[in-house]
Amino acid sequence: MISVIDAKKAIIDNVTILSTENIMIEKAYGYVIADDIYSPLALPPFNQSAMDGYAFIYDDLKNKLPIKVVAEVAAGDLYNEPLKSGQAVRIFTGAPVPLNADCIVMQEKVIVENNNLHITDSALILNSNIRPKGSQIEKGELALPKGTKMTAAAIGFIAGMGIAAVNVVRKPKVRVIVTGNELQKPGNILNGAQIFESNSYSISAALYSMDLSTETIQSVSDNENEVYEIIAQSIETCDVLLLSGGISVGDYDFVERGLKKTDVQTIFYKVKQKPGKPLFFGKHKNTFVFALPGNPAAVLSCFYNYVYPALRKMQGFPNCFLKSVKLPIATDYQKKSGLANFLNAKMNNTNIYPLEGQASFQLRSYALADSIIYLPEESEMIKAGDIVEAFLLPK
Numbered sequence: 001m002i003s004v005i006d007a008k009k010a011i012i013d014n015v016t017i018l019s020t021e022n023i024m025i026e027k028a029y030g031y032v033i034a035d036d037i038y039s040p041l042a043l044p045p046f047n048q049s050a051m052d053g054y055a056f057i058y059d060d061l062k063n064k065l066p067i068k069v070v071a072e073v074a075a076g077d078l079y080n081e082p083l084k085s086g087q088a089v090r091i092f093t094g095a096p097v098p099l100n101a102d103c104i105v106m107q108e109k110v111i112v113e114n115n116n117l118h119i120t121d122s123a124l125i126l127n128s129n130i131r132p133k134g135s136q137i138e139k140g141e142l143a144l145p146k147g148t149k150m151t152a153a154a155i156g157f158i159a160g161m162g163i164a165a166v167n168v169v170r171k172p173k174v175r176v177i178v179t180g181n182e183l184q185k186p187g188n189i190l191n192g193a194q195i196f197e198s199n200s201y202s203i204s205a206a207l208y209s210m211d212l213s214t215e216t217i218q219s220v221s222d223n224e225n226e227v228y229e230i231i232a233q234s235i236e237t238c239d240v241l242l243l244s245g246g247i248s249v250g251d252y253d254f255v256e257r258g259l260k261k262t263d264v265q266t267i268f269y270k271v272k273q274k275p276g277k278p279l280f281f282g283k284h285k286n287t288f289v290f291a292l293p294g295n296p297a298a299v300l301s302c303f304y305n306y307v308y309p310a311l312r313k314m315q316g317f318p319n320c321f322l323k324s325v326k327l328p329i330a331t332d333y334q335k336k337s338g339l340a341n342f343l344n345a346k347m348n349n350t351n352i353y354p355l356e357g358q359a360s361f362q363l364r365s366y367a368l369a370d371s372i373i374y375l376p377e378e379s380e381m382i383k384a385g386d387i388v389e390a391f392l393l394p395k
Ligand code: AMP
Pocket: 178, 179, 180, 182, 183, 195, 196, 197, 198, 199, 200, 244, 245, 246, 247, 248, 250, 293, 294, 295, 296, 361
């Protein structure tokens, strides 16, 4: 049995980043870029008008020269003539600023009569309302470092540089196996001894919140050979195999034996924590296996503490664990020393409070939680007002 800290370290030490692939940017949402991206051009690519207005030579305004509007430049138009003293062009947002023009006045601050431009803006300075070429990024400059998640903004930024495809880290293929004779799929009718299977649903949703999908979900009864067979069939074709149930010490818990028979090398089995003590983590060739306990709250607690960082590491994220905060706890909490505790909790502006119903079979409190309080192994009596560490659950 190992400590929470050692178990988390074992995850990071063993899991490695997956291979990379080149994909079109429209498909890249949620991926992590595998290489630094340098800008192939300056942005904006030319001096650009930031306003609908008039472009002119600033010295003409300073010297109080008469200025005449001689042409019009809309976005997408090119005005090739260098501007001469005493000339202005009508210009629109996004249009290239003509050569020699070094000031733009917005259209609300002028009077134009017979093409004569009268400027009423007294706050203009050199280069007013001009977005200089390269002011966002210069050609060859680092645009996004590797490890950046492809968000809406990142994809738009890359598109704006004219880049159509990017090298990203491949997403992990995750298979899920739930074990238990008592499990019935929601939508069916329960006999007196059954319960509805919920772990595959919460696991799939947790994966979905990480922009990952579940390759397959399979169900198996508590039969030693069937458990072995299904592990053996699945393990060769995924990056991560998640099992739920059957990993404890009951007479019908066959997952550990099934994993041994499939030559899964144990990295750790059993963690000094509540919930989720019987958690198993192992490896077979390039596939990582988590055997999660069956109790629904333990499944999620183990997912967020161990599976989540493993999946993040595989995907190339620089920060793998859930974000943590330190806040005063709102109520006293008594625990036994020897096991770390994870408590479903909710935060407000000033403190964090554990929710009612912390047993590992109870998901109700988890469904209302926004965070998990982590109480270390050795702690016993936690007093209201003590500072505790908590992990923020993905929204
Ligand atoms: P086990 O770890 O297999 O002993 O299961 C522990 C508890 O979790 C038992 O009460 C099971 O009925 C329950 N359980 C196991 N698997 C699931 C599941 N997929 N969905 C909901 N409850 C489950």
